[in-house]
Amino acid sequence: MRAAATDTLAARSLAHVWHPCTQMKRHEAQPPVAIARAQGPWLYGSDGRRYLDAISSWWVNLFGHGHPHIKAALADQLERLDHVLLAGFTHAPVVELSERLGALTGLGHAFYGSDGAAATEIALKMSAHYWRNQGRPGKSRFVGLAGGYHGETVGALAVTDMALFREAYAPLVRLAATVPSPDARGAEPGESARDVARRAAAALEAWLAEHHAETAALIVEPLVQCACAMAMHDPEYLRLARALCTRYEVHLVVDEIAVGFGRTGSMFAHQQAGIRPDFICLSKGLTGGTLALSAVLTSDAVYAAFYDDEVARGFLHSHSYTGNPLACRAALATLELFDQLDALNTNRALAARIDAACAPLTGHPRVRHARRLGMIWAWDIADTRPDFARRYHQQALARGLLLRPIGNTLYAMPPYVLDDEAVHCLASGALAALEATLQEEAAA
CATH class of the missing domain: 3.90.1150.10 (Aspartate Aminotransferase, domain 1)
Structure with missing residues (x-):
């Protein structure tokens, strides 16, 4: 079953590693590329070839691989504290990072996970639990945009509107509702991107008017639905969605996992609409592409709903590596680079x-x-063939380019x-x- 690969690392990988988001049989003809090192925007193969990392290694790398400022921060942190549980303990990097994220967003309570899908699940659970603590347990459903992507764990799949990822697990998934996307490519003749946004918001309004009583939250990828072929929309949609969520008492969750940290031109995409959401999900670029870390930021009002003598009213969710000091220190160094550069x-x-x-x-x-x-x-x-993406990827690699x-x-x-x-x-x-x-x- 192994691909015929001259690179022994690629062959060993095929024998023992189950690669993500991959039909492994295809590697019989196209072995994985073995990377030995990376520097700046370049990846260097074990065969000596180099590749421009034009997709930031799945959208995570911000300031290039091996940035000396992040490396120095990690080396310093490793000398001090590698990890400690965050239940009943704390440490400087997680406190300082939480303070910094709060100052950047106006949402002053940070809960940490390991990756983007974990952030999605944390935000959804937190929203539904908030309504339960408020005496409104019927508000436990969610709504998202057509073509939305928020991760591939079972909870995140509920709000991911992509059949390829979801159909095999349908019996496990409690599906959310979907409303039309404000994708500007859907403009009718004479319509602007803002017109499309308003039309999509009108559909959201009609849906919320009927279903708000059982709806906990709307989840949106602000400005760019990345996995939906980079569907871009006007900020007007976010402004209208914020107003509708407020009117109908539904949380607004913005998934900034891919679009945060400067990707859309502002530090966070939702800021271009001048709004404040109830939850912000962060990951990917949070550590500059060095270590796995995610965060969910939320408001004083949400936090207060869990603050009680009764344990069951607390948010009883945890990851073993929640708030890992090394990852938090990498995130702090990444945020410092935004200022320095x-x-x-x-x-x-x-x-x-x-x-x-x-x-x-x-x-x-x-x-x-x-x-x-x-x-x-x-x-x-x-007018391309269905296998355009796979064939283009190979042509790009042949030219030293990762696309x-x-x-x-x-x-x-x-x-x-x-x-x-x-x-x-x-x-x-x-x-x-x-x-x-x-x-x-x-x-x-």
């Missing part, structure tokens, strides 16, 4: 350079709905540290890989 302003200049370099790709005759928000780019490729289209949507979400060479590699390699993929299709 003036990252949000620097990213605006970098994005303009990438825009200019990618102009030939954006103007390609097969490209539709070219779009960018902050440091996220996407191009829909028209993994979602369906027929090519996207890039690079680290914030691309120099001119890396920008050229991204733009020229992405275009060349597209041409080669389309030529391959035409010859088939």
Whole structure:
């Protein structure tokens, strides 16, 4: 069953590692790429080849691999404290990180988990438990957007509207409702992105008017539904959703797991709408792509609903590595880099350079709905075969570029540290890989 691989690390991986989000049989023809080290935006294979990490290793890496500031913080923390349980104990990194996140968001209570799906489950459980503690246990259902993605654990799958991930586990999942997405690509003739947002918000209003009594929370990926082929929407939707949730007494949960920490041009995406949600889910870039950590931030009002003499009214949820000191210290170092590098302003200049370099790709005759928000780019490729993503990925790798289209949507979400060479590699390699993929299709 092993792929024919000259790289022994790849062969050993196929023999013993079950890779995520992968049909393992495909690796018989295309073995996994063995990576020996990484530096900045580059990954270096054990065969000596290098690859530009243009998707930030699944959207987690912000300031490049092996950043010296984060490495130094981790080395210092390892000398002090590697881990201690957070039940009945505390430590400086988790306190300082919670204070910093509270100052950035206005939500001053942080609960920690290990990854994005864990953050989703924490937020959903916390919302439903809040209503129970308020004497309204019937408010235990959830609503999300069509095409939404919030993780693949059983609880997170309930609000993930993607059949490929969910159908096999349908008997285990308590499905949430879905309302139309404000995806700007759905504009009718003469409609603007804001018009689409208002139309989607009207559908949300109609749904909440009927179902608010049993609804605990609405969960939204603000501004970009990343796994839904980078579906982007106008901030107006978030403004209207916030008002509707307030009116109908439904929590607003913003899933900033992929879009937080500068990805959309602001520190957090929901801030572009000028709103304050009831819950914020964070992960991925939280530690700069070094260690697994997630956080759920919430309000004084939610926290107060659990503060009681009765144990059962507390939030009895835990992970063994909750608030791990090393991960929290990496997160603090990452936030420090935003200040030291003036990252949000620097990213605006970098994005303009990438825009200019990618102009030939954006103007390609097969490209539709070219779009960018902050440091996220996407191009829909028209009239492609169903296996476009897999074939494009291989063509990009052949050109020293890590890109993994979602369906027929090519996207890039690079680290914030691309120099001119890396920008050229991204733009020229992405275009060349597209041409080669389309030529391959035409010859088939």
